[in-house]
Amino acid sequence: MTFAYPWALFFLFIPFALILWECQRRDMQLTLPLDHRPAHFKKGKWWRWTLNTSQCLPYLVLGIVIWILAGPQRLSDPKTxxxxxxxxxxxxxxxxxxxxxxxxxxxxxxxxxxxxxxxxxxxxxxxxxxxxxxxxxxxxxxxxxxxxxxxxxxxxxxxxxxxxxxxxxxxxxxxxxxxxxxxxxxxxxxxxxxxxxxxxxxxxxxxxxxxxxxxxxxxxxxxxxxxxxxxxxxxxxxxxxxxxxxxxxxxxxxxxxxxxxxxxxxxxxxxKTSAETMDHFHPYCLAGISLLGVFTIFGFGLRYTP
Incomplete structure (x- = not known):
């Protein structure tokens, strides 16, 4: 695969850094009585992983947008x-x-x-x-x-x-x-x-x-x-x-x-003609729309409680 603007891939560090920040931040936490339950009653890690995943979806979409702006290209099938x-x-x-x-x-x-x-x-x-x-x-x-x-x-x-x-x-x-x-x-x-x-x-x-x-x-x-x-x-x-x-x-x-x-x-x-370079946007556009849809569904109830 090649790119029309490969220099644009440099900006992928932005969504990557945001994902790391989202997974490691500890702000906006409110201690509730249920947090003092015995350890065998706590199931916070699974929920934390799920919440972090939902919060990272917009950053993944941003990464896909940057990928698309870089102009992914592929070779077409040889034709006659x-x-x-x-x-x-x-x-x-x-x-x-x-x-x-x-x-x-x-x-x-x-x-x-x-x-x-x-x-x-x-x-x-x-x-x-x-x-x-x-x-x-x-x-x-x-x-x-x-x-x-x-x-x-x-x-x-x-x-x-x-x-x-x-x-x-x-x-x-x-x-x-x-x-x-x-x-x-x-x-x-x-x-x-x-x-x-x-x-x-x-x-x-x-x-x-x-x-x-x-x-x-x-x-x-x-x-x-x-x-x-x-x-x-x-x-x-x-x-x-x-x-x-x-x-x-x-x-x-x-x-x-x-x-x-x-x-x-x-x-x-x-x-037979030689293969031509053509844009390859479809799978990435589909992935971005799918992630936006999942994030919208998560937004109806899967979020941190302040």
Whole structure:
């Protein structure tokens, strides 16, 4: 056990001295006729001990108060906490994302799946980057997912400027997401790319170079190819080298299944935290209240007669 203010324990000599004084004092004694009885009729020692005990109770309470003011502390039990996962969505908003996909288009299905994924990853931090020929970090990494839920109407490719969404620069967007991830010192790092196209800025070994940079920074990349056909080879190279995987989703239900698979593959980790110092007042407060109660009961009749 430790104390927040150990110097306060020095004042414990006060109740200790008062208890000694109470047990040894001889004042306020009145001689009565019964005091002259034969010795075998006297039972004063037991009563004297009982009376002294009752008179010492306030001093014991004072000692407990001093003990509490010293701030007794103990170590808490070791706990486990969920390791934060930083998840950055890298979303393609080029014109091809307006293509028919189920009852809606590819963009709407992707945003719906993202928000569903966020709901069962409570406690993680999420961010959203959208890109075409250019990029914008729409939502910074945060555990407040409100902005993600309200993002779909503002980022719809139909409402974006033509100069922004007329191409697909996956490599550039991934590099910018990497810069964001490098700023996060706490937790795991995960990028989920959603696109339906092919990017020329990943040719000529650019994909391998980018994959090495991700791996060096311990960033895992998953890719979701939305639409028919197989995912481009550069995405396969990047995801496999960083410990992720690439998925192809041909319909909305398949897209939701992809996110469930990602959630299953990227399980949240738990780590043990060291014990923390915490206040330890409860047993001493209980003892003090109990002694006060006993002293009150004694006060109804157990006291010295003047």
């Amino acid at each position: 906490k969920r390791v934060l996962t930083n998840i950055q969505f890298c979303m393609d908003v080029s014109g091809s994302m307006m293509s028919q996909f189920g009852d809606g288009d590819r963009y709407e299905a992707a945003m719906e799946s993202i928000n569903e994924f966020v709901n069962y990853r409570e406690g993680d931090a999420f961010g959203l980057t959208v890109f075409g020929d250019h990029f914008i970090h729409w939502v910074p990494l945060t555990d407040d997912t409100t902005a993600l839920k309200y993002a779909p109407p503002f980022l719809n490719p139909r409402k974006l400027p033509r100069w922004f969404s007329q191409g697909t620069s996956i490599g550039r967007a991934l590099k910018e997401c990497r810069k964001l991830m490098m700023q996060r010192e706490e937790g795991d790092r995960l990028i989920i790319l959603l696109s339906d196209g092919y990017s020329f800025d990943l040719n000529n070994g650019a994909d391998e170079k980018l994959a090495r940079e991700f791996r060096k920074e311990n960033i895992t990349v998953f890719a979701v190819h939305i639409g028919p056909g197989n995912a481009p080879d550069p995405l396969v190279n990047i995801t496999s080298y960083t410990g992720g995987e690439v998925f192809a989703a041909g319909d909305p239900e398949g897209l939701k299944a992809v996110f469930r698979n990602i959630d299953a593959m990227q399980k949240s980790r738990l780590e």
